[in-house]
Amino acid sequence: MPGNKPVLIIGAGPVGLVAAAALVREGIPVLVLEAGPTISTEMRASTFHAPTLDMLDDLGAAPEMIRQGLKGPILQYRQRDHSLIAEFDFGILADVTRHPFRLQCEQFKLTRILHDLLQTRPGYAIRFNAQVTDAIDHGDHVEAVLEDGTRIQGSYIIGADGARSAVRKSAGIEFEGFTWPERFLVLSTEFDFASIIPGLADVSYYADPEEWFFLLRVPGVWRAMFPVAAEVPDEETETDEFARARFARILAGRDDYPLKHRTLYRVHQRVASTFRKGRLLLAGDAAHINNPLGGMGLNGGVHDAVNLVEKLARVIRGEADEAVLDRYDRQRRGVTVEHVQRQTIQNKKNLEAKTPEEQADFRNRMAEAASDPAKAHAYLMGMSMMNSLKRAAEIE
Template sequence: MTKPIVVSGAGPVGLTAATILSSKGIPVIVLEKENQPSKEWRASTFHAGTLELLEEVGIAQSLVPKGIIADKVQYRDRQTGLYAEFDFNLIKDETNYPYRLQCPQSTYVKMLKEEFLDPADNVELLFNSELTSLEQDKDSVTIKVQTPEGERVIETPYLLAADGARSTTRKLLDYDFTGYTLEEKFLLVGTPANFHDYIPDIAYVNYVSDPEQFLFLLKVPGAWRLLFPVPSNMTDEEATSEENVQKQLQKALKTDDQFEVIEQMIYRVHQRVAEKFYKGRVVLMGDAAHVNSPMGGLGLNSGVHDAVDITRRIERIINEDNESTIQEELETYSDVRRKVALEYVKLISEKNTRLMKEKEPELRVQMQKDMHEEATNEDLARKWILRSSLISSVREQGIGKPPAFYIK
């Protein structure tokens, strides 16, 4: 095969796929409608299961020094304080990464481009270039791309689409994106202030329950982040106003101090999954295939797993050069990754959300008690950590395994 594989979208998922393909000697063209790789910074957690997969091509080794190691995750109540803490050292004998790595996705994307893709001679990065149409037959996909120099027609063996929740590719395939959108919006605020000055025993990752307004507090290099819902009837301008942002930081940290704000972003939260993750030789990855609540730090990670899975399959398809292999591999990718999106990612994020926003007092207390018991029982805590870190999904569902692996 001499023609490059096209990857649409220069975010973390698309660039992961491009990096892996390039490392295997497979030529790649990356399309990005903006003038540079995605600078979005809202996702910031890399789980152990993800780092294990990225280790194989040297990505994890470059990424870990750029992040913060968070070996504990805390569940807190805004009024009563800490009620559960999971210590990731419980899995230190099962992985090289017994922690969550806290690192903004913008840092990850920048690293992939500068350290892996720019030096590669089999990668073409096309910025200010947007896919506008696609046609395919049994042998290839022909796409039209609007570039600064005009329209460009590209023929490719496979189109890997990581073009986000509003995916043009998914719409061109005419696939449903079923699910729901949460009523409230979310505001993410970053400050260089040290949250340990206000909550001395706080961990680097914290889920804070409150029936009126739950919180998510976490540390990334150079900042602490506060994520919280805002009412649907509040305008974006009101939510991001200096007065409201300071009020929310002060309320969360129980202080009258004023805070320097270095980043903020407001967005809607969705739980949606495409009806299928491929059609013909076009494959959906990441947010183009599934989006979910940030309560669990699973969206970025599951998208990276998509990229690892499909690139392993493409490498095998190329090596075997068998038409029947193509259909089997892509069908397996779609079935397995869709199952993970529904049975792991969706369930974990929804469980966290319910725990944090439950309004019925007795049920809220019971849920917190159950979480405490889970965290203090080593066997249960280990299972929780393996599942939340996506190690369990990799072990149980496999990543890029041949179709025969799934035949029971």
């Protein structure tokens, strides 16, 4: 190993800590540089797909996640009047995964679980209040420059520092794509929607040409997501009146759900022009961002980290040439563009279909897939991101 310098991981979010756990398991030292004063407590993403859980199980994190989370075995698509378009049971994937369900578990729980596991393992170090402003590739080693001028050397840098990644910017890598004109509003409430909507699944998407939405149960609360038109001022979305009006559209005559949490954010579809530049490597939101319909962003980031570490560990141990890192770029960037971006864009188009013909096409496609076990299995292989992993493995 080159001078026993640690791999520098920028960002202690789920992707950064998955990369850290995977490297430490390989016997490779890491230093995680986190801008914040502690592990983040933000709710943010909360959906974990079956293959992601398999990977996290290999790292020792899945059992505690399952204990703290909520299994969602059923996925539903509904119309605004609550009539069922289609229902899928993830149990049908038991032949290809150890975890045939979606797990609803806020991402801050995963980061804490991983951090706790790593603190007992040699080779793991983390530094808080360490805002990285520059990442430099010196050819035979790297250097991270902190906001206070401190310079830290390492063997490689993994930029897991989010959509505004300093690592990506330092490397001069373009972040190609677009921003949706509407924003997404997430409202959380302790009210149990299943008590007033018969047969409601823990993961339910509502198609509507005027205002689609989805309902997602996580431990203790339901999260409801709505699109917000570009012309609506941010300040208006922050009012209780606006929240009540959104809630009122879920079920006629009800708007009195207690509001526990509210988040408004802009939604992007962007992919870095490359995931590797020399010894500077990107993963997670630093490499790609997409709309949250389908829960593919965080999961794709975990898949990046696991794929990257498998290759990087071999390079560091001298078992493979650095060129194998280009395969990481080809595989993960390839499936991000080919599968994740395309699927998340299509998910949004399905829910907001405007014409009667488009709406009927979506209903018919979903109903047909749900009615046939083989087609249901194929559909969930895509939704759970297993197909994207299979495709990545095929890319040389």
